[in-house]
Amino acid sequence: MALLMEPQLALGLLASATGVGALRLAWGRRRLWLTAAGWALLGGAAALLGAAAGAWGVAVAAVVAMLAAAIPLAHSAVTLAPGRVRAAGDAAAAPGWRFRASDFGRRLAVFALVVPVGFASAQLLAFGAQAAARRAGWGDADTLALILLLQPIVWTLLAAVQITRAGPARMILPALIVALAGLLLWWPL
Amino acid sequence: MKHEPLAVPRTLVQRALSGHGAIGLLAGALIYIIALSGTLIVVHERWQRWEQPQVADSGGISPAAVQRAIEAVVASEKGKPRTTHLYVHMPTEGLPRTVVTTDHGAVYVDRDGRIVAPEAHAWTEFLSNQHIYLHLPMTLGLIVVGILGVMLAALVITGVAAHPRIFRDAFRLRARGSRQIAQADWHNRLGVWTLPFALALALTGAFVGLGSVGATLIAKAYNGGDIERTYGAIFGAEAKPDARPAPLPDAAAALTTLARRFPGVEPSYVILHDPGTQGQHVQIIATHPRRLIYGENYAFDTQGRFIGNAGLSDGAVGQQVAASTYGLHFGSYGGLAVELAYVALGLALCVVTGTGMSIWLQKRRRRGAASPRLEAAWAITVWGVPILYVALLWLRAALGAEVPLALVFWAGLAAAMLVALVRPGMIAPRRMRSALGAMLVATGAGHALLLPGAVPGIWGINLALVVAGAVILWIEHAPRRPSPSAR
Numbered sequence: 001m002a003l004l005m006e007p008q009l010a011l012g013l014l015a016s017a018t019g020v021g022a023l024r025l026a027w028g029r030r031r032l033w034l035t036a037a038g039w040a041l042l043g044g045a046a047a048l049l050g051a052a053a054g055a056w057g058v059a060v061a062a063v064v065a066m067l068a069a070a071i072p073l074a075h076s077a078v079t080l081a082p083g084r085v086r087a088a089g090d091a092a093a094a095p096g097w098r099f100r101a102s103d104f105g106r107r108l109a110v111f112a113l114v115v116p117v118g119f120a121s122a123q124l125l126a127f128g129a130q131a132a133a134r135r136a137g138w139g140d141a142d143t144l145a146l147i148l149l150l151q152p153i154v155w156t157l158l159a160a161v162q163i164t165r166a167g168p169a170r171m172i173l174p175a176l177i178v179a180l181a182g183l184l185l186w187w188p189l
Numbered sequence: 190m191k192h193e194p195l196a197v198p199r200t201l202v203q204r205a206l207s208g209h210g211a212i213g214l215l216a217g218a219l220i221y222i223i224a225l226s227g228t229l230i231v232v233h234e235r236w237q238r239w240e241q242p243q244v245a246d247s248g249g250i251s252p253a254a255v256q257r258a259i260e261a262v263v264a265s266e267k268g269k270p271r272t273t274h275l276y277v278h279m280p281t282e283g284l285p286r287t288v289v290t291t292d293h294g295a296v297y298v299d300r301d302g303r304i305v306a307p308e309a310h311a312w313t314e315f316l317s318n319q320h321i322y323l324h325l326p327m328t329l330g331l332i333v334v335g336i337l338g339v340m341l342a343a344l345v346i347t348g349v350a351a352h353p354r355i356f357r358d359a360f361r362l363r364a365r366g367s368r369q370i371a372q373a374d375w376h377n378r379l380g381v382w383t384l385p386f387a388l389a390l391a392l393t394g395a396f397v398g399l400g401s402v403g404a405t406l407i408a409k410a411y412n413g414g415d416i417e418r419t420y421g422a423i424f425g426a427e428a429k430p431d432a433r434p435a436p437l438p439d440a441a442a443a444l445t446t447l448a449r450r451f452p453g454v455e456p457s458y459v460i461l462h463d464p465g466t467q468g469q470h471v472q473i474i475a476t477h478p479r480r481l482i483y484g485e486n487y488a489f490d491t492q493g494r495f496i497g498n499a500g501l502s503d504g505a506v507g508q509q510v511a512a513s514t515y516g517l518h519f520g521s522y523g524g525l526a527v528e529l530a531y532v533a534l535g536l537a538l539c540v541v542t543g544t545g546m547s548i549w550l551q552k553r554r555r556r557g558a559a560s561p562r563l564e565a566a567w568a569i570t571v572w573g574v575p576i577l578y579v580a581l582l583w584l585r586a587a588l589g590a591e592v593p594l595a596l597v598f599w600a601g602l603a604a605a606m607l608v609a610l611v612r613p614g615m616i617a618p619r620r621m622r623s624a625l626g627a628m629l630v631a632t633g634a635g636h637a638l639l640l641p642g643a644v645p646g647i648w649g650i651n652l653a654l655v656v657a658g659a660v661i662l663w664i665e666h667a668p669r670r671p672s673p674s675a676r
Contacts, residue, residue, distance in 0.1 A: 027360045055513060056479045056522060062385050063523075063530045069382040070533075073362050076378075082366020110211065115336070127406055140411075140422035141500070145507030147403040149514075152335070152395030156342040163208030163347055164201060 008052045016045035016061045017068040024072040109168035113175060114159050121179040122155035128185030135188075154178060205350035212347065213545050216340040218570045219323070221542040223337055225574060226320040227390075228535030231520050231528050232650075233317055234283030237310040239650045240585075242640045246285040247300045252441035252448075255279075255287070255459060257302030259440055262289045263464065265304060269293055271466070277440070277459040282524055283646075309590035312582050315598070324595040328401050335398020342391035344545075348380055355381050369551050376544040379537040386534045387541070393518035396511075423511045425486045425499030431468030435491070438464065442493020443471045450495055451475065457484055470496075477502050481513035481522050543571045565609035565616035572621035573605050579628040622665045629658030 019041030026034035042065055049057030130138075130147040138146070158178050162171040229236070238246075250258075255277055266272065272291035280287055287298045288308055295308035322330025349355055355377055362378045364371050380387075401416075408419040417427065440459050447456060454475035463469045471489040486499035498504075501512035516522040520531030550564050580601070581594045609616050633654030636647075 024360055053479045055481045059481060059517060060523060060527070062389075063527060063534070066382055066386055066534060067530055069359075072360050073378055073382070076360050076362040077364035080361065080363045080365075082363060107211075111215070119336070123402065123406070126403060127410075130407070139505055139507070140419075141505040141511075142507035144404065144407055144419065144422050145505075145511045147407060148396055148400045148511065151403055152339050152342070152392050152399055155339050156346065156392065156395075159212075159339065159343040160208075160346040160350070163211060163343065164204040164350060166199075166204060 006052075008048060009057070012045045012049035012052065012057065012061055013064050014045075015041045015048065016064040019045060020065050020068040020072070106168060110163075110171065113168055113171040114162050117175050118155055118158050118162060121175040121182070122151050122158055124179045124182030125154050125185070126151035126182070128182035132185040132188070202351055202353060205347045209344060209347040209351045210549050212340050212344050213549065216337055216344075217542060217546045218567075219333075220337050220341050220344075221539065221570055222574055223320055223323070223334060223394075224535060224538045224542055225578075226316045228532055228539060229578070230313070230316050230320050231531040231535060232283065233313055234281060235528075235646055235650060236313040236316070238284050238286065239636070239647050240310045240313055241297075241306070241308075242636075242647050244286060244297050244306045245299065246644065247280055247287045247298065248285050250280060250287045250298075250300050250302070252444035254298075254300060254302035255444060256439065256441035258287060258289050258298040258304075259459075259461065259464075260437060261298070261302060261304055262291060262296060263437060265296075266291060266293055271464075273463060275461040275464045279456050279458065281457060283528075311590035311592065311594055312585045315581065315594040316578070318595065319598075324599065331398045331401060333398075335395045335400075338391045338393075338395030338398055342388055342395065345380075345384060345387050345391065349384070352377060369548070369555075372544040372548050372551070376541055376548060380541045383534050383537045383541065387538055389517055390538070393514040396514045397518065423499075423508050424501070425472075425488065427462055428468055428470045430463055431466055432463075433467040434465060435467045435469060436465075437461075438469050438471050438489075438491035439493040440471055443473060443487075443489035443495075444493075446489065446493050446495050447473050447475060447487055451487070453478065454485065479522075481516040482509060483512055483515040483519075483521065485512075547571075561613040562610045565613035566606055568616050568618040568621060569602070569605045569609045572618055572625055573602065576621060576625050576628065577601050577605075579625070579632055582632060619665060622661055626658045626661030626665065629654045629661065631658075633658065 019038050022034055022038035022041055024038075025031075026038055042061075045065070046058050046061045049061040051057070053060070126147045129150055130143040133146055134143045158174055161174045165171045165174070259275060259277065262275070263272075270292070272293060274292070276288075276290040278284070278286075278288040278290070287300075288295055289298055289304075290308070296304045297306045297308060299305050318324055321334065323333055324330065325333060358377065359381050360378075362374050364374065404416055404419050408414050408416045412418045421427070438461060440461065444456060444459065447454070454477055456473050456475045458474040460472040460474070461469060462472065469491060471491070471493065473487045473489065474484040475487060476484045480502065482501050485502040488496040488498070490496055500508045502509070520527050523530075546567050550560060550567060553560055554564075577598055581592075581598060584592055584597065585594060633651040636654075637651045640647075
C-alpha cells in the first residue's frame, strides 16, 4: 500500500498492468498501434520503476505484468469455446520417442554431449571470460561473479542449440566452438 | 503393436519439440519436485511459525535482550564443544520470533532473551532441504539442483522455439472441452506468461547451485585452493581464528552501532564467528528496503565498534549482482505481496511442468503407443508428491520433529513408483486428487481446531489450506458438460 502513495512507483505499477491489458485488447484485432502501446507501456513501466528503484523496480514491474496476465487468461478460460482435438495432425507432430534398445546408444550420446560435455564447455568459456576480464583489470569480486553467472547462461544456450540439432554428431560442433572460445579467451593469441 | 523406428525430426520446430520432450523426460520429475517444494518454501518463515504455533512470538527485541539470549544459550551449552558460529535470527514479518542457533541446535528466546523452546520445524526444514539439496550431501545436492536449473532454462528456450505461435496465442486459453487441448493451452499460456519468472528462477538457482564448481576453479587457479578466500571477494572475509578463550563479544553494542550508523536498514541476523575466543568477531546481516540483495554484511569488533561492510549494497557490481540473485530467486525482496506473487507464479510453473509430461504421454497414447506405467509414474509424481508432503506433516504432528522425514518421503515415493510400474492399474489420479483435496481441508481445519487461539498469520495459512483443498475437490467433483471429444 505504501508503494501506491509514491507517484512514480504507482505509475510504474499501473503501466505494467495496463500494458498487459492493452496487449489483450490488441490481440486478435490486428491493431498494430495498440500492440505497440502495450509493449511501450510494459517497457515504460520497467524503465520508470528501474529509474526509481533500480533492479528492484524492474523485478517488481515484471512480477506485476506476469500477474496481470492472469485476468485476461481467466476471462479467456471462461469464455473461449471448448477446444476440439484435431483428427491426427497434432498427434502426428508428436516426437517419435520409442524405448528401443537400438536407440539406447544414441540417447546416451545425446545425454553425454548435452550434460557433462556441455557443462565442461560452458565452464571453460566462463573461466576464459573471467580470465580475460581479469587481464582487463576487473577485480576479484567482478571476475568471480562473472564466472558464476556466465556458466549457467552459456550452458543453457549451448544445451538449447545442441538439443535442436538433427543428431548427436551435430551436437559436438557447438560444444567444441564454446570450449575453443573459452580456451582462446584464457590464452589469448 | 507396430513400432516405428526413431525418426530424426527435420525442421527446427520439430527438433526443438523433440529436444524439449527429451529434456522434460530426463529431468521433468525432479524439476517438478524442486518447483513444488520451492513454491512452498517461498513462505518458509511463515510455515515455520505455523508448524510451531504454541511458541509465542517475541516481536521486537532490544539489543540488550539479544545479548542476554546469546549469553543464556552459550551458558546452556556448557560442557559441550564450543560452537564455531552462533546465529541470532532477528524477528521478521514472516517469523516474528528470535531464534538462536549454534552447532548444537536452535532455540526460541522471548523478548527478554530467555530461552523458551527448542526450534523444531522439521517439516519446513525438510521442504527447504529438498528444494536446495534434494536431500543429497550439501555440495553434491547443490550441484544437482543447479544442473536441473539449467535444464529448466533450456526447457524454456526450446519450448519457445518449438511453438512458433506461442506469443501470437498468448491469450488463447481453451480450458474447457478436450482435456488434451486444455492441458496444452494451460502449458503454453502459463509457460509464456511466466517465462521471465521461470528463466530468472532457473538461472539464479543454477548460479547458487553450480557456484561451488566455478568458485573451486577460481580458488585453485588464483588462491591456492582456498575457497573461503575466494568467496570472501564477494561476501567478505572471516577474521583469522585464534582459539584462546575470551569473554563473549558485545553484540548489543554492535546492534546499537548499526542502528545509529545505518538507520534505514533492518538487522535480520546477528552472527558470532568463533564466539568465546580471541579470534571472535560480530557480523550483522541487515536487509535494505527496495533492494534485491539479500542484505549487507556489517562487521564489528568484540566491543561492537564498526569495522566495515562487505560491499553487497554499495561495493563492486559483481558483489551487488551476486547478492541480488538470492533475493530474486527466493522472492524475499517485497514482503508478503511479493511472496504471494512468487507462490502464484511458482504454482503456475508446477502446472507447466506437470502438464508438459502429461501432454507428451497423451500424444503417445493417441499414436497408439500408450505407456500406462509411465502415466502411472507421472501421476505419482504430480499428485503423490503433494500427498506425501501432507502425510509427512501429519506424521511430524503425531510423532514429533525427530521423525526422519526425508527418508520417509523418498522411501514412500519409491514404493509408490514401484506400484505404478508393476501394477499401473492401481494408480487412480482422480482418487489421488480427491485425497489431496480432502487432506488439505483436514489439515487446515484440524490445525485451527486443535491449536486454537493462534495469530492471523497462522489462521491465514489454515484458510489457504482449506480453500486450496476445497478448490481441488470442486474441480474434481463439480458436474461438467460432456466434452466435444467425449461426444
